[in-house]
Amino acid sequence: MIISMKRMLLILSSAILLFFLAGCGKPPKRTDAELGLNAQQARGRRVFQVYCSSCHHAYSSAASQGPSLKGLFKKRFLPSGLPANNRFVRDTILGGRGMMPGFGGVLTEKQFQDLIAYLHTL
Numbered sequence: 001m002i003i004s005m006k007r008m009l010l011i012l013s014s015a016i017l018l019f020f021l022a023g024c025g026k027p028p029k030r031t032d033a034e035l036g037l038n039a040q041q042a043r044g045r046r047v048f049q050v051y052c053s054s055c056h057h058a059y060s061s062a063a064s065q066g067p068s069l070k071g072l073f074k075k076r077f078l079p080s081g082l083p084a085n086n087r088f089v090r091d092t093i094l095g096g097r098g099m100m101p102g103f104g105g106v107l108t109e110k111q112f113q114d115l116i117a118y119l120h121t122l
Contacts, residue, residue, distance in 0.1 A: 041120075042118075043118075044114035044117045044118025044119070045118045047107070047114055047115045048118055048119070051103060051115075052069070055100070056069045057069065057070065059122070065099075067079040072089070072119050072122050073119065073120050073122070080097055086116060089116065090116070094112070
C-alpha cells in the first residue's frame with residue numbers, strides 16, 4: 001500500500017502542527033514547592049482553586065470574570081478603591097462586593113486564614 005506524496009505531506013504537516021500546538025495554551029501548573037508555599041499557604045491555594053479561580057487569576061494580570069489577584073497585597077488599593085489590607089480583603093471575601101458573592105457562610109475561619117496567607121504570596 002503506497003501513500004501518495006500529497007497525503008504523506010498532509011499527515012506530516014498535521015503532526016508538526018499538533019506538536020507545536022501542544023506547547024501553547026495555559027502555562028504548566030507549578031507545584032506548591034516550586035512556588036515556595038508553606039503548608040498554610042498551600043492549603044489556601046487549594047481554597048483559592050475551589051472558590052476563587054473560576055473568576056480570578058492568581059498569577060496573571062489578565063482579568064477574568066473578576067479582577068486579577070496577582071500582586072493583591074503589593075498594591076495600595078483594591079479594584080474597589082478600598083485600601084489593600086487584610087481588613088478590607090476580609091470584608092470583600094466574606095461579605096461580597098459588586099458582582100462577587102460573599103463567602104462568609106461558606107468558608108470556615110481556618111479556610112479563610114489559609115486563603116489570606118496564600119493571597120499574600122501573589
